[in-house]
Amino acid sequence: MFRPLELFIGLRYTRAKRRNQFISFISTVSIVCIAISVTALITVMSVMNGFDNELRTRILGAISHATVSGLAGESVQDWQRAIQIAEANPHVRGAAPYVEAQAFLQARRSSGALVRGIDPAQEPKVSDIDKHMIDGKLDALQPGKWNIVLGRELAMSLGVAMGDHVTMAVPEFRATPMGSVPRLRSFTVAGIFELGMQEFDSNLALVSMQDAARLNSIDGPTGIRLRLDDMFNARPVAKELANHLGQVYRMDTWMDSHANFFSAISMEKKVMFIILSLIILVAVINLISMLMMLVTDKQADIAILRTLGSTPRSIMGMFMVQGVLVGFVGIGFGVTLGSLLSWRLPQIVKWIERTFHTTFLSPDVYYISELPSKLQMDDVAKVALVTFLFSLLATLYPAWRASRTQPAQALRYE
Known part of the structure; x- marks a missing residue:
């Protein structure tokens, strides 16, 4: 050999x-x-x-891979059509509308928070918050019931538990005989979630999308959240969707908001x-x-x-x-x-x-x-x-x- x-x-x-x-x-x-x-x-x-x-x-269990939003903070025009165009893309696995705004919450103690109005039936398509509920369910966020779901640390900082009431103040001022005052609304705590990220557990509150739109005096969702088959393909997909949707929409991806991290x-x-x-x-x-x-x-x-x-x-x-x-x-x-x-x-x-x-x-x-x-x-x-x-x-x-x-x-x- x-x-x-x-x-x-x-x-x-x-x-x-x-x-x-x-x-x-x-x-x-x-x-x-x-x-x-x-x-x-x-x-x-x-x-x-x-x-x-x-x-x-x-992080991506709470935020979306890509987001379709209106220009200058306005509501999304013809959002049902935008969802249909987005879901027609082979790389999009789910789409859900939302309303998002900053608000001030007050109970035993007070705290600022990012309030996101969601459709509980559509939300599991784009996030995993429903899998991290430690008390209650997202299904409790029904229009007109004025329920709210809080992050665990946010609930602790407010000093509330299931069934307690939280007063929400949004920066939508209205004129009264006493002058301009913010809009106030009482919500009932119907759920608590824990994602294990302080950014969301201490700062995020969820309400019904219709309740959030009514409280902020807007006529529709402020954006559409998308989940993709490959999150690293977010930018090419966003560019493709922007060409189909037109100039009245703005596309953002998770890479834009968390790229540095x-x-x-x-x-x-x-x-x-x-x-x-x-x-x-x-x-x-x-x-x-x-x-x-x-x-x-x-x-x-x-x-x-x-x-x-x-x-x-x-x-x-x-x-x-x-x-x-x-x-x-x-x-x-x-x-x-x-x-x-x-x-x-x-x-x-x-x-x-x-x-x-x-x-x-x-x-x-x-x-x-x-x-x-x-x-x-x-x-x-x-x-x-x-x-x-x-x-x-x-x-x-x-x-x-x-x-x-x-x-x-x-x-x-x-």
Whole structure:
């Protein structure tokens, strides 16, 4: 069977003999260090993917992928037609009208809030708030009943619970004998939700769309919220819809309102990858040390091979084979362990918390109380490729030193 000489000798050098047990020990240490580095990097990248996915899911569970609104804050003209055009787009999975305005809420205590009037029958098409109700249901927001659904922290700041009354003041002034006064209306708390994001739990209140329109003296919804099949395709879809809807509508996407936040998360992930790659670089130093000792130990063998006709390039190949093999084995163990650890990390963390009676992410402090993890194969491939390149580069200098061995000097004292 054909086997290249460089591969045959390189693999033979990986077998431990009595006089080079220490070199074999260093090889094992190199494999372990590379495996641990790869495992750590894959696990950290998976945890960051998990946090990114969790935040993205929670934020986009309350806001829409894209929004159709009227110009200058006016109500949407012919909104039924706009919904029909939007739903005709193959990338749109749902559309729902809404009325949105700032208001002042007062009960035992007072607080400002973003009040969103919704159609409870259409809202599940574009948001996940109905899945995060901790008390009551969205169906309670029926026209004319003047019910309100509050975020958990907003309800706590107002000091209200289910069945309590909240007075809403909107910046729609009307003339009275006492002068201009804001519009006031009493609402009954019919539900409380918790998305796990302070931006919404402490600032968002939901009412019936018809009640919100009547209170703000407008004749229709101020916008239409859209959910797409791919949120990263929001801008092209928004541009396409803008061409179909005309100039009397304005298109916005989640990228316009939260782009900086998700860009910061993406940048943090890239920086963490670069920093943790230095751990792999440190682990590869052991590989350089092992190969340098191997080159010193095999001086006589190298000299004999050179006298038999082996070229410097062939000598380099022999030692590069061993270095690459050590890196490849370390990568294999690291990818396997890292993938398994990332896959079962939430369960492992829960087991540690139960066993040692500790809490890593306290719900009283963090909005995400469980350690999320999302393993992505492109991250695994990226880590494996970077580690392989580091291992390959680590073999170059020792292999070059081996190829520069002079046979006469190496065999002088043999």
